Amino acid sequence: xxxxxxxxxxxxxVLLTDGPxxxxxxxxxGKTRTLVARIQYLLEEKRVSPFQVLAVTFSNKxxxxxxxxxxxxxxxxxxxxxxxxxxxxxxxxxxxxGAYLGLSKNFTIYDDGESQSIIKALLAxxxxxxxxxxxYTVAAYIxxxxxxxxxxxxxxxxxxxxxxxxxxxxxxxxxxxxxxxRSNAVDFGGxxxxxxxxxxxxxxxxxxxxxxxxxxxxxxxxxxxxxxFEMILLLxxxxxxxxxxxxxxxxxxxxxGADIRNILDFEKVFSEAKLIKLEQNYRSSKKIIEAxxxxxxxxxxxxxKQMWTNNDEGDEIKIVECRDDRxxxxxxxxxxxxxxxxxxxxxxxxxxxxxxxxxxxIEDALRKEKFPYRVVAGIKFYDRKExxxxxxxxxxxxxxxxxxxxxxxxxTPARGVGxxxxxxxxxxxxRLQLSLFELIEKIAEAPxxxxxxxxxxxxxxxxxxxxxxxxxxxxxxxxxxSPTFSYEKLLNESGYYEFLRADKTYExxxxxxxxxxxxxAVKQFEESETEPNLVKFLETITLDTTVEEQTGELxxxxxxxxxxxxxxPYVFLIGAEENIFPSYRSLEIGPSxxxxxxxxxxxxxxxxxxxxxxxxxxxxxxxxxxxxxxxSQFLQEIPERYxxxxxxxxxxxxxxxxxxxxxxxxxxSPESSDDAVFYKEKVYxxxxxxxxxxxxxxxxxxxxxxxEGTILDTEGMGQEEKVTIQFRDGIRKKFMVKFAPxxxx
DNA sequence: GTTGCGCAGATTTTT
DNA sequence: TCTGCGCAAC
Numbered sequence: 001x002x003x004x005x006x007x008x009x010x011x012x013x014v015l016l017t018d019g020p021x022x023x024x025x026x027x028x029x030g031k032t033r034t035l036v037a038r039i040q041y042l043l044e045e046k047r048v049s050p051f052q053v054l055a056v057t058f059s060n061k062x063x064x065x066x067x068x069x070x071x072x073x074x075x076x077x078x079x080x081x082x083x084x085x086x087x088x089x090x091x092x093x094x095x096x097x098g099a100y101l102g103l104s105k106n107f108t109i110y111d112d113g114e115s116q117s118i119i120k121a122l123l124a125x126x127x128x129x130x131x132x133x134x135x136y137t138v139a140a141y142i143x144x145x146x147x148x149x150x151x152x153x154x155x156x157x158x159x160x161x162x163x164x165x166x167x168x169x170x171x172x173x174x175x176x177x178x179x180x181x182r183s184n185a186v187d188f189g190g191x192x193x194x195x196x197x198x199x200x201x202x203x204x205x206x207x208x209x210x211x212x213x214x215x216x217x218x219x220x221x222x223x224x225x226x227x228x229f230e231m232i233l234l235l236x237x238x239x240x241x242x243x244x245x246x247x248x249x250x251x252x253x254x255x256x257g258a259d260i261r262n263i264l265d266f267e268k269v270f271s272e273a274k275l276i277k278l279e280q281n282y283r284s285s286k287k288i289i290e291a292x293x294x295x296x297x298x299x300x301x302x303x304x305k306q307m308w309t310n311n312d313e314g315d316e317i318k319i320v321e322c323r324d325d326r327x328x329x330x331x332x333x334x335x336x337x338x339x340x341x342x343x344x345x346x347x348x349x350x351x352x353x354x355x356x357x358x359x360x361x362i363e364d365a366l367r368k369e370k371f372p373y374r375v376v377a378g379i380k381f382y383d384r385k386e387x388x389x390x391x392x393x394x395x396x397x398x399x400x401x402x403x404x405x406x407x408x409x410x411x412t413p414a415r416g417v418g419x420x421x422x423x424x425x426x427x428x429x430x431r432l433q434l435s436l437f438e439l440i441e442k443i444a445e446a447p448x449x450x451x452x453x454x455x456x457x458x459x460x461x462x463x464x465x466x467x468x469x470x471x472x473x474x475x476x477x478x479x480x481x482s483p484t485f486s487y488e489k490l491l492n493e494s495g496y497y498e499f500l501r502a503d504k505t506y507e508x509x510x511x512x513x514x515x516x517x518x519x520x521a522v523k524q525f526e527e528s529e530t531e532p533n534l535v536k537f538l539e540t541i542t543l544d545t546t547v548e549e550q551t552g553e554l555x556x557x558x559x560x561x562x563x564x565x566x567x568x569p570y571v572f573l574i575g576a577e578e579n580i581f582p583s584y585r586s587l588e589i590g591p592s593x594x595x596x597x598x599x600x601x602x603x604x605x606x607x608x609x610x611x612x613x614x615x616x617x618x619x620x621x622x623x624x625x626x627x628x629x630x631x632s633q634f635l636q637e638i639p640e641r642y643x644x645x646x647x648x649x650x651x652x653x654x655x656x657x658x659x660x661x662x663x664x665x666x667x668x669s670p671e672s673s674d675d676a677v678f679y680k681e682k683v684y685x686x687x688x689x690x691x692x693x694x695x696x697x698x699x700x701x702x703x704x705x706x707x708e709g710t711i712l713d714t715e716g717m718g719q720e721e722k723v724t725i726q727f728r729d730g731i732r733k734k735f736m737v738k739f740a741p742x743x744x745x
Numbered sequence: 746g747t748t749g750c751g752c753a754g755a756t757t758t759t760t
Numbered sequence: 761t762c763t764g765c766g767c768a769a770c
Contacts, residue, residue: 624761
């Protein structure tokens with residue numbers, strides 16, 4: 001196999017096939033290329049059977065990309081390779097070995113929302129007010145435990161109570177797990193800990209999988225949590241042919257349990273591990289790479305890589321100071337117009353923002369210029385009510401212990417089974433230790449035995465019909481009938497279709513359309529699988545929520561998180577302001593959180609290939625009032641030689657009533673100078689000449705928003721000067737002097 | 746069941 | 761300022 005297309009470190013990474021190895025792969029360093037080459041090398045040169053290779057990634061996107069590249073390059077049976085996500089891999093193993101843990105093959109996978117529904121019910125049962133202890137908090141605690149690798153049987157209250165902010169959480173954890181088990185269901189975290197439990201409790205099972213997968217590769221290693229790390233360890237501790245690839249500088253999901261220590265401590269766990277750094281960047285211009293490197297170098301929690309590139313010097317980064325958020329959006333739209341006029345394709349342009357809320361101003365501005373765009377990962381398709389409802393119908397067919405699913409649809413569409421009847425049924429189910437569906441099945445079978453429930457005739461017949469329908473579809477399922485057929489049957493005979501059709505509003509029509517889309521998803525699934533069934537379909541859509549993306553001549557809009565793994569020639573990053581990026585939360589939490597924000601900022605910068613434009617607004621409409629946050633601290637971490645400072649002060653005036661109507665004045669903005677560059681570009685004056693501050697510590701000032709205050713501290717000088725001010729009521733704020741509306745007293 | 750009011754809260758969201 | 765929710769009343 002010819003490895004000439006790889007650079008020296010990449011080749012090393014391919015050739016060191018045996019023993020533990022960690023690849024630290026910087027942004028744009030050809031990580032996937034290397035990983036694919038390594039697998040290909042294992043198969044073609046080392047004659048490893050494709051059945052013995054396991055490659056796990058975190059996201060479906062990455063798994064898919066790797067699979068596609070392998071299929072394109074290797075002359076091997078790619079279908080035999082296991083290239084999947086952590087969760088899909090665990091689900092697969094649990095479906096086969098679940099019996100050891102008392103799980104049957106058809107278990108349901110609950111997503112975060114469903115977990116919270118279970119918790120809500122538990123809280124209600126205990127009469128705990130949701131304001132006192134929110135379902136979210138409990139869910140986060142439970143998920144946190146699972147991310148750390150705890151499961152019932154391993155965790156003891158003494159070990160984990162330190163993570164709980166409320167004594168009741170432990171009991172809720174136990175009850176939650178019991179409820180999931182009763183429902184023959186597993187949540188996301190439970191997929192991983194289920195494997196830990198399985199392998200540790202049944203070493204013969206562990207041995208089987210250890211023997212099977214002689215070579216294990218982990219991509220996106222920086223995003224793994226402790227539990228996933230332990231699972232990998234259990235799989236590879238015997239043969240130790242483990243290759244992990246990651247970039248500690250791109251770890252941006254710690255709030256989801258990703259543990260950067262998995263990277264930082266890898267060599268502690270595998271003392272014989274080889275470490276290879278991929279530091280050559282093939283993506284971006286020199287200016288961009290060097291500037292990004294300078295920024296990320298400020299982080300302490302890193303192994304340290306020195307990125308470099310042979311690419312051109314490239315344009316300077318543009319840092320654009322705008323008067324407000326609308327001027328910023330307008331600037332971006334105008335710039336895109338200029339670039340597009342030069343012949344750049346719109347699909348080579350992306351706009352990133354720190355949070356979804358900021359897409360709106362950009363969307364408005366792009367619409368005004370009639371630019372087509374797509375918002376990546378907006379509202380989730382599978383989160384829509386009607387879609388969840390139909391999924392619940394399918395779920396109850398597949399898993400009759402899934403009481404959550406039945407609760408959802410027992411009265412949707414309305415069949416007269418109201419809250420009171422449902423309560424009666426639930427109580428009876430608990431008393432008889434049956435799932436809700438098992439109970440109504442019995443009721444349908446022998447109604448006279450359930451007279452004591454005194455169900456109305458309406459409820460009785462609703463139950464009969466529903467049970468009948470579900471059983472019929474179950475039969476179809478057992479006979480391996482087409483999932484599409486089952487879906488249609490459920491949709492029509494449940495009355496759901498009629499119910500939506502009766503809704504003549506625009507919304508009703510949209511819901512119907514969504515259900516049609518769901519049907520085409522079923523159809524598409526059916527065509528892609530050799531043995532399609534509802535269990536597999538349901539698993540696929542809970543573990544892989546990616547919907548087909550719009551492609552074509554479109555500008556891409558997305559959050560910075562969403563941009564990970566992508567690249568664009570022209571990148572605009574908006575909202576580079578304190579309290580936004582870094583977020584106010586991270587500023588509250590402190591240094592480690594700010595480091596993660598910095599990594600996020602680094603991710604954003606390194607997406608850009610040719611041109612990077614970072615903008616901030618002096619004033620931004622936020623939470624109903626105009627906020628003056630000042631430029632992001634990360635901007636000051638970019639050395640001057642890499643950027644050009646642009647001040648965009650023209651554009652629409654913000655009318656006194658900012659809001660929906662005020663776009664009128666936007667329309668009257670200087671359209672006349674359409675083609676001309678009608679903003680003033682000026683290179684930022686960086687006079688570092690020391691001058692005494694106008695605001696020495698201890699002096700009194702008046703702030704336009706916060707009122708009177710006392711200067712506590714000053715840092716920087718001239719244009720960069722920042723002051724920390726103590727206001728009344730203990731409010732303490734830091735401002736850039738040049739932006740803050742301050743007055744000396 | 747649906748509508749409407751009041752109130753809190755308002756990052757990121759691979760699975 | 762806007763939204764989403766829980767709860768109360770129709």
